[in-house]
Amino acid sequence: MKFFDLLETAPSDLLKWFVNLLAGYGVPAWLLAVISAVIIIGTVIGVFLGLFALCSVMERKILARVQNRYGPNRVGPFGLFQPVADGIKMITKEDLVPRSADKIVHFLAPVVMMIPALMVLAILPYGRGMVPAELDAGILYFFAVGAGTEVAVFMAGWGSNNKYSVMGAMRAIAQMVSYELPLIISAVVVAMIAGSLSPAAIVEAQGTFAFGFIPGWYVLTPWGFVACILFYIAALAESNRSPFDLPEGESELVAGHLTEYSGFKYATFFMAEYVGMFAICGLLVTLFLGGWQAPLPFLTIVPSWCWFFGKVAFVAFTMIWVRATLPRLRIDHLMTFAWKFMLPMSFAAFLAAAAWHYAGRGPLAWALSAVIVGVPYFILGNHFTAKFAVSNRRYQFSE
Amino acid sequence: MNDLLQKFNALPWDAIGQWLVLLPAGVMLLAAAGAVALRNLIHAALCLTLSFIALGIVFIALGAEFVGFVQLLVYVGAVAMLIVFAILLTRPSDLAGAMSPFAGFGPVGGILTGAALLIALLAFIFSSPAAKTPMPSMPVAPVAQIGNLLMLDFVVPLQAVGVLLTAALIGAAVLAMEDKKP
Numbered sequence: 001m002k003f004f005d006l007l008e009t010a011p012s013d014l015l016k017w018f019v020n021l022l023a024g025y026g027v028p029a030w031l032l033a034v035i036s037a038v039i040i041i042g043t044v045i046g047v048f049l050g051l052f053a054l055c056s057v058m059e060r061k062i063l064a065r066v067q068n069r070y071g072p073n074r075v076g077p078f079g080l081f082q083p084v085a086d087g088i089k090m091i092t093k094e095d096l097v098p099r100s101a102d103k104i105v106h107f108l109a110p111v112v113m114m115i116p117a118l119m120v121l122a123i124l125p126y127g128r129g130m131v132p133a134e135l136d137a138g139i140l141y142f143f144a145v146g147a148g149t150e151v152a153v154f155m156a157g158w159g160s161n162n163k164y165s166v167m168g169a170m171r172a173i174a175q176m177v178s179y180e181l182p183l184i185i186s187a188v189v190v191a192m193i194a195g196s197l198s199p200a201a202i203v204e205a206q207g208t209f210a211f212g213f214i215p216g217w218y219v220l221t222p223w224g225f226v227a228c229i230l231f232y233i234a235a236l237a238e239s240n241r242s243p244f245d246l247p248e249g250e251s252e253l254v255a256g257h258l259t260e261y262s263g264f265k266y267a268t269f270f271m272a273e274y275v276g277m278f279a280i281c282g283l284l285v286t287l288f289l290g291g292w293q294a295p296l297p298f299l300t301i302v303p304s305w306c307w308f309f310g311k312v313a314f315v316a317f318t319m320i321w322v323r324a325t326l327p328r329l330r331i332d333h334l335m336t337f338a339w340k341f342m343l344p345m346s347f348a349a350f351l352a353a354a355a356w357h358y359a360g361r362g363p364l365a366w367a368l369s370a371v372i373v374g375v376p377y378f379i380l381g382n383h384f385t386a387k388f389a390v391s392n393r394r395y396q397f398s399e
Numbered sequence: 400m401n402d403l404l405q406k407f408n409a410l411p412w413d414a415i416g417q418w419l420v421l422l423p424a425g426v427m428l429l430a431a432a433g434a435v436a437l438r439n440l441i442h443a444a445l446c447l448t449l450s451f452i453a454l455g456i457v458f459i460a461l462g463a464e465f466v467g468f469v470q471l472l473v474y475v476g477a478v479a480m481l482i483v484f485a486i487l488l489t490r491p492s493d494l495a496g497a498m499s500p501f502a503g504f505g506p507v508g509g510i511l512t513g514a515a516l517l518i519a520l521l522a523f524i525f526s527s528p529a530a531k532t533p534m535p536s537m538p539v540a541p542v543a544q545i546g547n548l549l550m551l552d553f554v555v556p557l558q559a560v561g562v563l564l565t566a567a568l569i570g571a572a573v574l575a576m577e578d579k580k581p
Contacts, residue, residue: 105445137465137542144455144468147476151448154483158441170487173480180476197542 008303011130015039040132044121052274053083059320066324093263098161101260105159110261110268113152117272117279119145124282125200127292127305138199139187142283143180146238149276150176153247153257156269160260168256171331172247175237178335179244182342183234186227189346189353190218190287199283203291212297217290222370223352226377228288230346232315235284237338239277242323246331281315282308289315341380348376420460427453440486448479465542 019036064071072079097106123138125131135141150173157169191197194205208216218224237244248256258269289311292304352369359365433446451474458467549557
């Protein structure tokens with residue numbers, strides 16, 4: 001017990017100890033405040049870059065396992081030092097800039113890509129009382145800052161002066177704009193029920209246990225379940241991950257907006273994509289999976305930040321799993337899916353949440369909101385699968 | 400930790416903030432000038448985007464967090480992308496004729512147009528009742544308060560704007576639809 005309590009407050013205790021140490025040397029208060037802010041920012045960025053390095057090797061290992069092979073296992077124990085080797089390779093590689101490229105835009109694109117990916121990390125509640133920037137409108141901040149990614153993708157595509165880059169960038173932007181709607185609406189649903197746009201307050205609101213053991217996470221309500229899945233799918237599309245990775249579809253577009261990037265600039269894009277993926281996983285965990293709350297009452301002794309990162313790791317694992325399992329979508333299917341299925345379903349989740357709230361959040365509310373999300377699901381599902389009715393294949397030529 | 404935070408908050412932030420605001424405001428003006436002056440259309444669009452971002456930062460620095468975030472979300476996420484798409488989807492030859500309807504007037508025409516617009520805007524701003532209400536001492540409004548105002552007091556204008564935007568969306572879809580031959 002004592003040990004876990006120590007771990008729970010360890011991050012803030014360490015910071016306090018260090019600041020007090022500096023205060024002992026007579027450092028003025030304003031400088032101490034600046035130093036502690038820099039330490040917090042540095043820690044968050046360091047943790048996520050570490051996670052990125054770990055994820056880049058784990059992703060390849062998991063993909064390899066799914067495909068029945070070993071994956072990287074040469075560098076260090078179990079191939080764990082692979083990211084170091086990759087990093088050295090990326091940094092020492094020649095940085096090629098096409099002669100006809102727009103030099104400034106081409107150079108700035110990876111920088112602009114990295115900034116929003118790191119900035120959105122500021123509002124995630126990593127543990128009990130561990131929010132780097134407590135904003136009243138934190139969720140709005142996340143999406144507002146995240147909008148910068150689209151500018152970066154466009155800059156990369158256009159600055160390269162390559163037809164594949166421009167086409168890839170246009171696909172990526174069209175995809176991101178389309179999937180941003182269901183993403184934001186399913187986040188709004190949660191804000192509506194929690195009555196706040198502040199991530200910390202949303203996590204607090206999920207800290208109850210029904211019957212003493214069922215956590216009050218929003219994913220365990222009918223509207224929350226639907227909104228969570230919509231958010232997850234939209235998050236996959238927003239971070240350009242498989243099966244929505246067709247902006248980089250190598251069989252048709254070489255590598256999309258990344259075609260003309262090499263060396264460290266390519267690595268920056270890669271890094272920004274992974275950090276962005278963790279950030280959106282973190283937001284999903286915050287909104288639907290109870291943030292740093294423990295899943296069972298007796299597990300609350302485990303430090304809250306362990307739960308947060310554990311859940312983020314789980315969601316990231318499912319994203320890798322999806323990548324290993326599903327084939328890539330076609331561009332028109334992708335758009336149809338976003339506008340004709342995801343968007344109506346997110347409106348249904350919105351209505352269901354309103355019904356859930358006004359029906360008193362009890363058993364009646366459960367039934368009502370389940371009907372409100374269930375009926376559109378079956379109608380839309382039947383509509384889209386009707387023309388793909390499965391029947392016995394008729395062989396026309398080989399009989 | 401808390402006493403440190405108090406000391407940090409006790410710093411003369413208002414005085415510092417008044418000067419810090421000048422930084423994004425300057426970036427905004429420079430970028431806006433670039434958006435007007437640059438020959439390359441894409442560079443102009445990117446400059447305009449930078450000026451949108453800087454304006455959002457100015458709002459945030461002045462304490463209007465919500466407006467600042469919405470500015471970023473709507474203008475950077477949607478409007479800037481729309482402009483860029485419009486530029487990419489039209490060929491340069493389409494633009495050659497339409498580039499400058501006032502080309503014959505030279506810089507004088509531009510300055511006159513700008514001055515007329517500025518005077519009209521200033522006249523409207525100073526004659527509106529909003530200019531006569533005293534400046535509130537604390538411009539910070541919590542999101543919940545803004546939401547209540549929008550959904551209770553100003554719900555009719557909000558719905559009217561919604562109908563207008565929906566009509567515009569349907570109109571755009573109709574324009575873009577391919578004519579099916581009978």
